[in-house]
Amino acid sequence: MTSERAITAQRRFGYGVVPDAPARVVRDPLGYAIGQLNDYEYKDRSGLESSSALLTRFKVMQRSRRESDSADAFKAAGALVKGQMQQETGYRFKTAVQSGKPLVERLVSFWSDHFCVSCVKGPQVRLIAGAYEREAIRPHVTGRFRDMLGAVMHHPAMLIYLDNTSSVGPDSPKGRKFNQGLNENLGRELLELHTVGVDAGYSQTDVTEAARIITGWTYNSSPGDETGHFLFDARSHQPGQFTVMGVVFDQNGEAQGDALLDMLAAHPSTARHIAGKLVHYFVGDNAAPALTDAVAQRFSETDGDLKETMIALLQRAESWDAPAAKVLPPFDMLVAFSRLIGVKLKNEEVIAMSRSLGQPLWEPRSPAGFPKGDDDWATSGAMVGRLKLAMNMARQSDLQDDPMGLANAALGRNVTQPLEDAISRAATRPEATAMLLLSPQIQLR
Amino acid sequence: MTFLHPTRRGLLIGAGMASAGAFAGWTHTPAHSSLSGSRDPRFLQVILRGGMDGLAVAEPTFEPRLEQLRQGILLGNLGEAALPLQGGFVLNPKLKNLHEMYLRGEASIFHAVASPYRGRSHFDGQDFLESGAAGGKALETGWLNRALSVLPQKNGPARDGLAVSLTAPLIMRGKAPVITWRGGGLRALRPESFSRLMELYSADAPGLKSAFESGLTLTKLADEPPSGEGSPFVNGMRMAGQFFSKPEGPRIGMIDLDGWDTHAEEAPEGNNLGKALAELDAGLAALKDALGAHWKDTVVAVATEFGRTVRINGTEGTDHGTATVAFLVGGAVQGGRVIADWPGLQDNNLFESRDLMPTMDIRSILKGVLSDHLGIAEGVLSDVVFPDSQTVKPFSSLLV
Numbered sequence: 001m002t003s004e005r006a007i008t009a010q011r012r013f014g015y016g017v018v019p020d021a022p023a024r025v026v027r028d029p030l031g032y033a034i035g036q037l038n039d040y041e042y043k044d045r046s047g048l049e050s051s052s053a054l055l056t057r058f059k060v061m062q063r064s065r066r067e068s069d070s071a072d073a074f075k076a077a078g079a080l081v082k083g084q085m086q087q088e089t090g091y092r093f094k095t096a097v098q099s100g101k102p103l104v105e106r107l108v109s110f111w112s113d114h115f116c117v118s119c120v121k122g123p124q125v126r127l128i129a130g131a132y133e134r135e136a137i138r139p140h141v142t143g144r145f146r147d148m149l150g151a152v153m154h155h156p157a158m159l160i161y162l163d164n165t166s167s168v169g170p171d172s173p174k175g176r177k178f179n180q181g182l183n184e185n186l187g188r189e190l191l192e193l194h195t196v197g198v199d200a201g202y203s204q205t206d207v208t209e210a211a212r213i214i215t216g217w218t219y220n221s222s223p224g225d226e227t228g229h230f231l232f233d234a235r236s237h238q239p240g241q242f243t244v245m246g247v248v249f250d251q252n253g254e255a256q257g258d259a260l261l262d263m264l265a266a267h268p269s270t271a272r273h274i275a276g277k278l279v280h281y282f283v284g285d286n287a288a289p290a291l292t293d294a295v296a297q298r299f300s301e302t303d304g305d306l307k308e309t310m311i312a313l314l315q316r317a318e319s320w321d322a323p324a325a326k327v328l329p330p331f332d333m334l335v336a337f338s339r340l341i342g343v344k345l346k347n348e349e350v351i352a353m354s355r356s357l358g359q360p361l362w363e364p365r366s367p368a369g370f371p372k373g374d375d376d377w378a379t380s381g382a383m384v385g386r387l388k389l390a391m392n393m394a395r396q397s398d399l400q401d402d403p404m405g406l407a408n409a410a411l412g413r414n415v416t417q418p419l420e421d422a423i424s425r426a427a428t429r430p431e432a433t434a435m436l437l438l439s440p441q442i443q444l445r
Numbered sequence: 446m447t448f449l450h451p452t453r454r455g456l457l458i459g460a461g462m463a464s465a466g467a468f469a470g471w472t473h474t475p476a477h478s479s480l481s482g483s484r485d486p487r488f489l490q491v492i493l494r495g496g497m498d499g500l501a502v503a504e505p506t507f508e509p510r511l512e513q514l515r516q517g518i519l520l521g522n523l524g525e526a527a528l529p530l531q532g533g534f535v536l537n538p539k540l541k542n543l544h545e546m547y548l549r550g551e552a553s554i555f556h557a558v559a560s561p562y563r564g565r566s567h568f569d570g571q572d573f574l575e576s577g578a579a580g581g582k583a584l585e586t587g588w589l590n591r592a593l594s595v596l597p598q599k600n601g602p603a604r605d606g607l608a609v610s611l612t613a614p615l616i617m618r619g620k621a622p623v624i625t626w627r628g629g630g631l632r633a634l635r636p637e638s639f640s641r642l643m644e645l646y647s648a649d650a651p652g653l654k655s656a657f658e659s660g661l662t663l664t665k666l667a668d669e670p671p672s673g674e675g676s677p678f679v680n681g682m683r684m685a686g687q688f689f690s691k692p693e694g695p696r697i698g699m700i701d702l703d704g705w706d707t708h709a710e711e712a713p714e715g716n717n718l719g720k721a722l723a724e725l726d727a728g729l730a731a732l733k734d735a736l737g738a739h740w741k742d743t744v745v746a747v748a749t750e751f752g753r754t755v756r757i758n759g760t761e762g763t764d765h766g767t768a769t770v771a772f773l774v775g776g777a778v779q780g781g782r783v784i785a786d787w788p789g790l791q792d793n794n795l796f797e798s799r800d801l802m803p804t805m806d807i808r809s810i811l812k813g814v815l816s817d818h819l820g821i822a823e824g825v826l827s828d829v830v831f832p833d834s835q836t837v838k839p840f841s842s843l844l845v
Contacts, residue, residue: 071709071760074708074760118568120567121568188582327650358611365571365572365614366583371612375652378652378653379612379613379623379625380624380625380626380656380657380660380663381608381611381627381660382611382612382625382656383656383657383660384626384664385611385627387657416645416648418641418645419645422642422644425641426638427635427638431635431638435642435645438642439642439645440645440646440648440649443650444653
């Protein structure tokens with residue numbers, strides 16, 4: 001018998017229900033969720049190239065393009081970017097559908113959005129956005145926040161996306177020689193989005209000082225073995241001591257930025273900001289404030305241990321008892337459909353479908369990531385897209401079982417009378433399947 | 446002719462407007478408030494995403510350096526004759542319908558236009574264009590939504606702001622209610638199944654229910670094109686025209702079109718710029734056709750986040766630039782004009798030695814339209830719709 005909590009463990013803390021759920025989720029939903037976190041050990045099994053290798057290849061193509069003015073080199077670079085995006089999308093989608101640790105995959109998605117980069121920036125970010133997630137996000141989702149923050153801030157994808165590669169201290173050797181200046185983009189988002197949050201009470205001066213501290217944080221774009229790796233460029237670094245949120249940073253060089261990240265990661269506002277976002281992401285817009293308090297407290301007392309922080313969220317009853325009100329984002333819906341009815345999608349289809357539903361992977365419109373509110377994806381135009389997609393996927397599925405059998409196997413007693421009516425009175429098997437896919441039991445978490 | 450010598454920095458302004466009105470246009474008070482009387486104004490904002498190359502859309506043939514800077518993508522080399530405009534400009538031949546509207550006095554072309562944004566990032570540029578920010582950082586809500594929020598209340602979901610899009614883009618985000626429409630599909634389910642689905646939602650998912658139902662309400666107002674046929678943009682323009690035509694339909698909306706980021710192979714036949722222009726042109730014609738008699742009450746503003754470099758790059762394309770063109774189209778437009786404070790193309794005329802210099806703020810055009818077409822007071826425009834824009838005066842006499 002599938003209990004309410006077993007369903008919640010799969011929907012709210014996973015990528016949706018399946019007809020053949022593991023025995024443990026039925027027996028012990030909380031233990032099943034926590035067990036995924038305890039058992040997670042990072043290893044890159046994608047078989048895909050590193051961002052440095054990709055950037056090296058890209059730079060070679062760019063150079064030959066400049067030297068020969070060749071349209072062929074331009075096309076080759078385009079093909080590299082496109083091909084990489086297809087493979088990375090395929091890896092992300094397949095892992096989400098097949099993983100025995102769907103909660104870990106949800107955390108990858110959460111942190112990838114929290115520290116988002118976006119392909120709208122241009123072909124270089126598009127080329128390495130997937131690698132960025134594999135290199136800077138995945139290894140740390142059950143590790144320490146400070147480590148993830150450090151990996152993000154040292155990664156070329158983030159340094160390019162938020163323009164730190166073109167931020168130069170005005171009084172640095174390079175700044176004086178070429179009359180170049182500061183770009184505050186990454187400094188600002190480091191405070192506003194990545195750590196303490198917009199309500200932490202910092203000022204524009206704090207933003208500027210933070211941006212000064214991380215001048216020189218760039219990546220190596222010259223030819224050689226180090227292409228695509230982080231580089232501290234002392235010639236761009238603004239010399240001097242700076243103050244951010246009342247803390248003085250008098251270190252030299254790269255250590256100054258590391259000290260800034262230490263301070264921000266340990267700041268109480270960061271604990272609240274991260275806890276609030278996690279609760280909002282998993283539980284919804286109307287979660288109890290006490291829940292956020294508990295999660296923030298755990299974040300603080302464990303020095304930002306993300307596994308312990310997540311376990312604190314899981315251990316609170318209100319995390320499970322809040323009604324399912326969050327409409328699945330499009331990518332999560334594709335994963336949920338595929339898990340439930342077993343339709344296999346080609347990489348190009350995943351790209352096209354998530355784009356047409358408004359959520360192209362690694363391509364949010366702003367550094368704040370994709371919309372996060374409970375109903376943000378429930379717009380009239382988007383619902384039409386969902387309906388069409390559900391019908392198309394239902395037609396593609398070669399369900400041996402009847403849709404009602406599938407509903408019962410996946411949802412147990414969560415199959416309500418209206419859902420049973422909708423499925424049993426459908427005119428065709430695809431329509432019955434579509435009713436299941438579109439039901440609140442599948443669309444909401 | 447009423448324009449000044451075009452090769453110096455001077456105002457180009459078309460026939461039908463007294464020359465004395467040229468600069469007076471910047472400070473003049475609105476001629477009419479459209480909320481009075483029987484007019485029922487429609488406004489559609491078209492956003493071209495990717496950075497449209499204004500110099501390849503309306504080309505200044507009088508510029509002696511053009512040949513040297515843009516050889517390979519000049520309109521004269523396209524094989525199709527460029528379309529004459531006033532003041533020595535020619536229009537890209539892919540814009541035949543737009544040109545016809547221009548000749549009928551229903552379209553104006555603005556040149557050397559930019560938003561306040563001076564960077565070269567697509568997303569920042571679009572965020573500025575859509576949020577209507579004055580500087581610093583883009584805002585969280587869109588100027589069109591804020592304009593909706595200051596208009597008198599209308600009743601019914603179909604009176605909401607219309608976004609021909611899957612979800613509301615930034616320009617439409619904010620407090621005012623918005624309805625989105627995108628492609629057919631509601632007919633994929635039989636009506637009985639649809640109502641059973643609504644029953645499913647009414648208990649557990651009211652948000653899904655209302656989203657579905659408002660989509661259906663809108664769909665019932667118009668004849669949807671068969672799903673999957675034709676260009677989504679052209680279909681969207683036709684649908685917007687149909688929605689705007691219904692007594693209970695929306696009146697203010699937006700739509701967007703991608704495909705303007707022409708870094709390579711901009712010029713040859715069948716190229717990406719030509720394709721995008723032809724799609725835009727077909728969309729404008731479809732909109733006009735669908736609006737029928739309501740075309741006379743309609744203003745369409747067409748704008749992009751930024752222009753492109755004056756010089757072509759190594760791949761016969763252009764890179765991200767600054768100033769570009771914008772259009773006003775519609776029966777309510779006092780058209781047939783090219784309006785520009787032309788900056789010139791000599792090296793010292795260019796912005797950062799590479800881009801067309803911006804001499805006109807897109808907000809002055811939009812404020813002129815919102816003031817004269819929708820009757821929004823100048824103070825509200827400067828405080829709410831485009832915050833901190835007191836110094837950006839609404840352009841007057843843009844409309845009939």
